[in-house]
Amino acid sequence: MSKKKKDWKTEKERLLRLEREERRKEYRRQDFISLDKIPTWREENRVNDNEEGQELTGGGGLSDKVSLYKGDITVLEVDAIVNAANSSLLGGGGVDGCIHKAAGSCLYDECHSLNGCDTGKAKITCGYDLPARYVIHTVGPVARGHVGPTETNDLTSCYQNSLRLMKEHGLSTVAFPCISTGIYGFPNEPAADIALNTVKSWIEENPDKITRVIFCVFLETDFAIYKKKMSVIFQDNDMEVTEDQLKGDNTPPSTKSTTKEESEDNNRGKEETGDEEEGDNDAWGKEEDVEMASQNPEENLGDEEPGQEKAAEDQENQEKQEDMDINNDRAEDKDIDNDENKEEDKAEEEQPATKKEDDDDDDKAAKSTAEMEDASEINDTGTSNGEEMKDHVESSGEPDSIPTDSIQSKDTVEKKE
Numbered sequence: 001m002s003k004k005k006k007d008w009k010t011e012k013e014r015l016l017r018l019e020r021e022e023r024r025k026e027y028r029r030q031d032f033i034s035l036d037k038i039p040t041w042r043e044e045n046r047v048n049d050n051e052e053g054q055e056l057t058g059g060g061g062l063s064d065k066v067s068l069y070k071g072d073i074t075v076l077e078v079d080a081i082v083n084a085a086n087s088s089l090l091g092g093g094g095v096d097g098c099i100h101k102a103a104g105s106c107l108y109d110e111c112h113s114l115n116g117c118d119t120g121k122a123k124i125t126c127g128y129d130l131p132a133r134y135v136i137h138t139v140g141p142v143a144r145g146h147v148g149p150t151e152t153n154d155l156t157s158c159y160q161n162s163l164r165l166m167k168e169h170g171l172s173t174v175a176f177p178c179i180s181t182g183i184y185g186f187p188n189e190p191a192a193d194i195a196l197n198t199v200k201s202w203i204e205e206n207p208d209k210i211t212r213v214i215f216c217v218f219l220e221t222d223f224a225i226y227k228k229k230m231s232v233i234f235q236d237n238d239m240e241v242t243e244d245q246l247k248g249d250n251t252p253p254s255t256k257s258t259t260k261e262e263s264e265d266n267n268r269g270k271e272e273t274g275d276e277e278e279g280d281n282d283a284w285g286k287e288e289d290v291e292m293a294s295q296n297p298e299e300n301l302g303d304e305e306p307g308q309e310k311a312a313e314d315q316e317n318q319e320k321q322e323d324m325d326i327n328n329d330r331a332e333d334k335d336i337d338n339d340e341n342k343e344e345d346k347a348e349e350e351q352p353a354t355k356k357e358d359d360d361d362d363d364k365a366a367k368s369t370a371e372m373e374d375a376s377e378i379n380d381t382g383t384s385n386g387e388e389m390k391d392h393v394e395s396s397g398e399p400d401s402i403p404t405d406s407i408q409s410k411d412t413v414e415k416k417e
């Protein structure tokens with residue numbers, strides 16, 4: 001007996017009215033992480049541990065409003081997570097595939113009603129089965145290793161328009177992936193510069209509109225890049241910048257703390273022993289039951305050795321290089337659009353197995369499961385501290401729910417000229 005297909009509008013209205021505790025019962029995954037489990041950048045880098053338990057002094061600036069998190073964006077319990085989508089908005093691979101798989105089929109149905117999205121623009125939907133209440137879909141530039149004014153402006157617009165949608169919908173906590181740095185081939189460092197500086201400027205202009213922006217990185221490379229750059233860009237007067245940070249050491253902050261208290265304990269222990277904590281990959285490898293949200297959340301990836309992660313990361317880089325080589329062998333940029341259209345046509349032809357019982361009309365289907373599984377190999381390079389993923393958290397109060405009628409009217413934000 002096939003499951004009755006849910007109507008996305010009814011589901012959206014129902015979910016957005018629920019109080020947090022009620023809504024938590026609806027999450028597809030229960031290993032979610034709430035905001036109070038993710039330290040702010042300042043908490044991660046505070047100078048003086050003697051202030052233990054005291055209210056953080058100084059700072060109070062940008063570094064209280066941002067966090068660096070390494071892991072799967074689909075487990076973050078925030079107002080909105082940002083999806084690095086393609087222009088069809090009908091799902092695909094990478095973070096897009098993970099988000100669609102974790103949100104459920106209503107996400108596809110609502111996206112389908114939005115009729116696509118142009119590069120640099122952003123549109124908002126409900127988060128459905130995700131811990132995030134909303135998903136902001138933005139389409140990054142296809143850079144293929146080349147960064148010119150167009151690519152820079154388009155990527156900047158992705159962050160600006162996503163934040164603008166946050167403001168318009170009264171949302172205050174958001175997580176960004178590394179937009180365009182995967183299959184679209186935007187080089188990681190310039191992309192991080194754009195992400196960090198655009199968010200910084202926006203918070204400075206809208207200080208009371210944002211509680212937290214989480215930079216959710218998935219790869220070791222991105223983690224090191226963001227850590228180094230955030231140590232400069234979000235430096236507060238009561239924070240130290242260590243040599244390692246400037247060099248971009250790879251010790252993920254997420255290994256330091258799943259809570260602020262643990263953060264202080266960990267830091268203290270670290271200073272006393274002087275030992276550098278092992279990267280969080282080891283912690284990840286020890287978790288039997290932690291599940292990485294690949295395109296197939298049911299898939300239990302079990303232990304992951306750091307070597308495997310490196311291999312996965314190399315594989316992803318190789319795939320990206322192959323993609324870039326293939327693309328470069330093709331004719332001009334205009335072929336990209338044809339390719340995207342072909343991608344959408346292909347998505348239309350193929351009905352992914354998981355959507356068969358749900359998909360009772362000839363709607364475009366998301367990418368085939370096989371492709372998503374391929375992509376999931378690419379996605380398995382990210383890890384997070386397994387302890388964090390396991391925590392079932394007590395979180396702060398539920399952000400006010402937004403009347404759903406306001407969502408439809410403001411869903412598309414014009415690209416900033």
Ligand SMILES: NC(=O)c1ccc[n+]([C@H]2O[C@H](COP(=O)([O-])OP(=O)(O)OC[C@H]3O[C@@H](n4cnc5c(N)ncnc54)[C@H](O)[C@@H]3O)[C@@H](O)[C@H]2O)c1
Nearest residue numbers: 072073084086092093094095096180181182183184218375
């Ligand atoms: N990566 C793939 O194999 C693949 C295949 C088809 C389509 N896509 C997607 O790629 C296009 C957009 O390219 P893009 O470079 O902007 O996106 P992307 O290829 O998803 O990469 C963006 C970034 O997200 C990271 N990432 C992957 N999974 C997660 C996760 N669960 N949580 C947090 N971060 C994650 C990934 O490592 C990369 O740093 C779209 O067509 C979309 O459908 C990806």
